[in-house]
Amino acid sequence: MKILKNLLKSPMFVTGLVLFLATIILALIGPYVHTITMERVGPQYAPPAAQYLLGTDDLGRDYVSLLIRGLRSSLYVGFLAGIIATTVGTLLGIYGGFKGGWIDDLINMITNLFIVIPSFVILILISSSLKDGRSLTLIGLIIGMTTWTWSARAVRAQSAALKSKDHISLAKINGDGTLAVIVKHILPYLASYVFMVFILQVASGILSEAAISMIGLGPLDTVSLGTILNQAKNNGALGDGVWWAFIPSTVIITVIVFALYLINTSAEGAFNPRLRK
Amino acid sequence: MSVFEVQNLSLHYLTRFGQKIHAVTDVSFTMEKGEILGIAGESGCGKSTLVNGLMGLFIPPLYPTSGDVRVGGESLMNRSPKDIRENVLCRKVSMIPQGAFNALNPTCKVKDIAADVIAAHMKEVDKKHIYSRLRERFDLFGMNTDKVLNSHPIQLTAGERQRSVIGISTLLNPQMVIADEPTSALDVTTQKVVIKMIFDLLEKGIFSTMIFITHELPLLRHVADNIAIMYAGEFVEVGTTEQIVFDPRHPYTKALMGAMLSAEPGQKQKKPTAIEGAPPNLANPIEGCRFAERCPVAKPECRKNKQDIRMVAGRQVRCEYAE
Amino acid sequence: MLKQYPTLRYILQRGGWYFLTFLVAVTINFFLPRLGANNPVDIIMGKSASGLSAENARIKEESYLKEFGLVKVDKGEIVRNAEGKPVKASGLEQFANYIKMCFKGDLGTSFQKYPKKVLDVIAEAVPWTIALQLPTILFGWIIGNVLGALAAYRRGVFDRVFFPVALLISSFPFFVFGMLLVYYFAVVLNWFPAMGGYAQEIIPSFSFEFLRSAAYYYVLPFFSIFLILAGGQAIGMRSMGIYELGTDYIKYAKWLGLKESKIIAYLFRNAMLPQLTGLALSLGTMISGALITEMIFSYPGLGMAILTAIQNNDYPMIQGCTLLITISVLIANFTVDILIGFLDPRVKAGLQIGKGN
Numbered sequence: 023m024k025i026l027k028n029l030l031k032s033p034m035f036v037t038g039l040v041l042f043l044a045t046i047i048l049a050l051i052g053p054y055v056h057t058i059t060m061e062r063v064g065p066q067y068a069p070p071a072a073q074y075l076l077g078t079d080d081l082g083r084d085y086v087s088l089l090i091r092g093l094r095s096s097l098y099v100g101f102l103a104g105i106i107a108t109t110v111g112t113l114l115g116i117y118g119g120f121k122g123g124w125i126d127d128l129i130n131m132i133t134n135l136f137i138v139i140p141s142f143v144i145l146i147l148i149s150s151s152l153k154d155g156r157s158l159t160l161i162g163l164i165i166g167m168t169t170w171t172w173s174a175r176a177v178r179a180q181s182a183a184l185k186s187k188d189h190i191s192l193a194k195i196n197g198d199g200t201l202a203v204i205v206k207h208i209l210p211y212l213a214s215y216v217f218m219v220f221i222l223q224v225a226s227g228i229l230s231e232a233a234i235s236m237i238g239l240g241p242l243d244t245v246s247l248g249t250i251l252n253q254a255k256n257n258g259a260l261g262d263g264v265w266w267a268f269i270p271s272t273v274i275i276t277v278i279v280f281a282l283y284l285i286n287t288s289a290e291g292a293f294n295p296r297l298r299k
Numbered sequence: 300m301s302v303f304e305v306q307n308l309s310l311h312y313l314t315r316f317g318q319k320i321h322a323v324t325d326v327s328f329t330m331e332k333g334e335i336l337g338i339a340g341e342s343g344c345g346k347s348t349l350v351n352g353l354m355g356l357f358i359p360p361l362y363p364t365s366g367d368v369r370v371g372g373e374s375l376m377n378r379s380p381k382d383i384r385e386n387v388l389c390r391k392v393s394m395i396p397q398g399a400f401n402a403l404n405p406t407c408k409v410k411d412i413a414a415d416v417i418a419a420h421m422k423e424v425d426k427k428h429i430y431s432r433l434r435e436r437f438d439l440f441g442m443n444t445d446k447v448l449n450s451h452p453i454q455l456t457a458g459e460r461q462r463s464v465i466g467i468s469t470l471l472n473p474q475m476v477i478a479d480e481p482t483s484a485l486d487v488t489t490q491k492v493v494i495k496m497i498f499d500l501l502e503k504g505i506f507s508t509m510i511f512i513t514h515e516l517p518l519l520r521h522v523a524d525n526i527a528i529m530y531a532g533e534f535v536e537v538g539t540t541e542q543i544v545f546d547p548r549h550p551y552t553k554a555l556m557g558a559m560l561s562a563e564p565g566q567k568q569k570k571p572t573a574i575e576g577a578p579p580n581l582a583n584p585i586e587g588c589r590f591a592e593r594c595p596v597a598k599p600e601c602r603k604n605k606q607d608i609r610m611v612a613g614r615q616v617r618c619e620y621a622e
Numbered sequence: 623m624l625k626q627y628p629t630l631r632y633i634l635q636r637g638g639w640y641f642l643t644f645l646v647a648v649t650i651n652f653f654l655p656r657l658g659a660n661n662p663v664d665i666i667m668g669k670s671a672s673g674l675s676a677e678n679a680r681i682k683e684e685s686y687l688k689e690f691g692l693v694k695v696d697k698g699e700i701v702r703n704a705e706g707k708p709v710k711a712s713g714l715e716q717f718a719n720y721i722k723m724c725f726k727g728d729l730g731t732s733f734q735k736y737p738k739k740v741l742d743v744i745a746e747a748v749p750w751t752i753a754l755q756l757p758t759i760l761f762g763w764i765i766g767n768v769l770g771a772l773a774a775y776r777r778g779v780f781d782r783v784f785f786p787v788a789l790l791i792s793s794f795p796f797f798v799f800g801m802l803l804v805y806y807f808a809v810v811l812n813w814f815p816a817m818g819g820y821a822q823e824i825i826p827s828f829s830f831e832f833l834r835s836a837a838y839y840y841v842l843p844f845f846s847i848f849l850i851l852a853g854g855q856a857i858g859m860r861s862m863g864i865y866e867l868g869t870d871y872i873k874y875a876k877w878l879g880l881k882e883s884k885i886i887a888y889l890f891r892n893a894m895l896p897q898l899t900g901l902a903l904s905l906g907t908m909i910s911g912a913l914i915t916e917m918i919f920s921y922p923g924l925g926m927a928i929l930t931a932i933q934n935n936d937y938p939m940i941q942g943c944t945l946l947i948t949i950s951v952l953i954a955n956f957t958v959d960i961l962i963g964f965l966d967p968r969v970k971a972g973l974q975i976g977k978g979n
Binding site: 354356358383384385387388389393394396401402403404405406407415416418419420451453454464467468 | 878965967
């Protein structure tokens with residue numbers, strides 16, 4: 023509670039929170055404020071005007087509609103990938119760090135292996151072989167399954183450090199099982215840490231989806247901010263100076279990621295007082 | 300002339316909200332050549348802040364409020380950080396830090412850290428000369444000199460690191476040495492090694508005057524000539540070791556002695572007693588006695604009346620009712 | 623064993639570890655694409671033959687089948703069944719053939735650029751990628767870390783302005799930042815070219831004219847990668863630096879009256895080590911990001927090669943590129959690891975860095 027109070031005093035945290043909430047609210051109420059349509063509403067690449075506030079794309083579709091759709095997709099992928107990566111990583115990290123021994127060695131080895139093999143490569147390999155069934159959810163799942171290594175590594179270090187703390191030894195002497203000790207004594211201490219890991223994983227999920235869509239391996243079942251950019255690039259919008267085709271989506275991606283970074287950095291400062299000032 | 304004179308020294312920290320924390324208030328004492336002064340008090344009583352003040356090292360947010368510190372008659376106040384760094388630190392006043400275990404830069408060899416110290420304080424330095432001088436000095440410590448000097452801290456034992464730190468701190472034969480809890484957080488064996496080494500250096504005349512700061516009063520009995528007791532930024536009692544340990548007069552000193560476990564024969568039946576309460580907030584210290592809140596014999600007026608140092612039974616005491 | 627040569631032991635240990643990682647990467651590269659419905663066997667059977675006469679199609683298909691180890695081969699000839707059809711190799715045999723090919727340095731033939739070898743296509747692209755990415759990552763890392771250390775040490779106004787700016791810059795995805803730079807500096811201001819690695823009318827050679835043109839085309843891609851990388855590194859270095867400032871050895875150095883420059887050097891050297899570890903871990907992400915930036919600029923490097931391959935379902939190319947990217951990331955990682963070993967005495971002493979203090 024005290025930490026939350028401190029956080030709310032930090033201008034960085036408040037800015038991040040406000041920006042992030044703003045994007046979420048936009049994604050949630052957007053469809054009610056603006057009629058979403060995927061139909062042609064005007065000519066190809068019509069500049070912003072009263073009837074289509076952010077212009078139209080190469081198929082004459084309304085960019086406001088596309089962006090709201092895209093934002094919803096990006097947030098969905100980000101949260102899906104973030105939840106998977108954080109859950110898998112946290113469970114493996116805590117278990118390995120706490121248990122030690124060969125289980126820890128094994129988890130550690132797998133983590134270190136997959137951390138150096140670029141997840142981008144794995145994404146390309148999987149996505150390019152799944153040409154027809156590439157849905158947004160599938161992409162979120164794949165991103166989550168390739169980025170959990172980061173959470174595992176970070177959480178493992180923390181839980182290994184906690185293991186030697188007195189109150190945990192005491193709980194073990196009292197005969198609590200591994201699971202009980204983890205749930206009762208380790209998780210609460212790691213909660214703030216896991217929260218920060220989650221924030222970063224959401225950001226990285228959003229970035230990964232944009233990257234994979236950018237190279238033409240994005241979802242086939244919906245619009246995302248990455249596919250909007252990919253389309254703009256493929257149609258030469260960049261060279262033709264059709265700014266409304268790519269600037270709004272770049273701004274939205276950057277604002278979400280910046281907001282998440284702000285929240286993470288200020289939270290780090292609150293949990294680690296030395297960084298504050 | 301006294302080697303070290305401190306007159307009415309007060310220090311404060313400035314918080315980022317512009318608030319002043321009066322960490323040290325009105326500290327005065329003088330030391331003669333060859334004297335060892337022990338300073339004792341609870342954690343957070345201002346001991347470590349005082350150390351910075353005694354070296355003239357004011358790194359924001361620490362600032363001097365008033366008073367003077369003189370080494371060999373030369374004042375350390377109102378001097379530029381560069382001047383203090385080059386001419387005072389290590390040469391006149393040197394420091395043996397708390398937690399010497401991590402005090403050495405882990406990415407440097409011991410000889411390089413030592414060479415950096417010499418280079419920082421001498422105008423012309425000849426590398427070869429530095430290393431031969433280092434070897435000579437480290438030979439005094441009864442270690443494998445070549446191994447220690449050519450090692451990274453990680454490769455040394457705890458004892459070797461401690462001795463290296465003391466060796467580096469006393470490299471330039473300082474007039475004054477301040478040892479700030481040099482033995483805290485050490486096991487008993489290593490503690491002994493450190494104390495013995497300090498006394499070796501005193502005997503060999505590498506330095507002669509020392510302030511020994513600790514929260515362990517019993518340790519001071521064997522080390523110090525005089526003892527000052529510090530509470531909430533003030534010296535509350537200053538006297539000879541004999542006086543403070545066996546005949547304390549200030550209520551806080553008494554309480555502190557009572558809180559110590561003693562291994563002395565005949566004192567077994569005495570149970571240590573905890574001092575209730577916590578030290579006061581130094582952002583807005585009360586005008587009166589700072590110990591009044593926790594003092595077992597406090598009178599109502601103690602909280603209002605400003606307490607000054609006065610002589611009681613041949614030592615200084617900051618309590619108007621002490622006798 | 624090798625106790626008396628800790629450096630050599632460390633290098634061998636790391637080398638062995640990366641070789642193991644390499645084997646796993648090769649395995650992944652083989653099996654992952656075969657998990658999907660759209661697997662390379664079908665692609666080869668179907669796609670490679672389109673637009674050819676029946677006889678030619680059969681010859682081409684069989685050459686692919688042989689090349690990819692998808693059929694049994696005996697003494698250089700395809701083993702055929704009674705009807706004269708090639709006999710399919712089992713999954714394990716295919717894998718063995720694939721590994722054999724990898725170690726021979728043979729990555730197959732491109733579908734799209736038939737009969738060009740994948741390795742030849744890649745060899746044309748790699749110099750561009752190295753020329754762009756190596757200096758960019760190196761400079762970005764160094765400059766970002768120096769600025770971050772300064773921000774940590776000085777704090778104050780510099781830090782208050784610098785830190786949010788660095789954080790904002792590092793929130794841009796590489797390629798998004800690249801797009802904005804192209805739009806503003808190439809399209810709006812028309813200062814720099816929007817795409818390509820050199821002017822189209824010049825034929826690549828080591829002439830002054832060509833190098834000048836390449837340098838001119840280099841500016842925008844360089845900055846789009848450099849700025850984001852430096853920003854991210856600066857943020858990391860800043861928090862490491864602030865952490866190190868509170869350590870005992872920095873306090874002691876101040877008490878000893880060491881020069882300010884010396885103290886900053888101590889700080890930098892110690893804070894840099896976890897940063898190097900961080901670099902080793904994030905190299906894969908950096909290189910991937912930079913590859914996408916290359917695509918934005920249609921830079922003639924590996925990024926474009928993959929993009930074209932993906933767009934054309936050029937399976938051998940995709941697999942060749944992914945393998946090559948993995949190998950370069952592993953080599954870069956290995957180099958950083960060795961560097962850490964030389965710079966940090968704690969590593970050689972067998973301790974993990976980033977712990978303790």
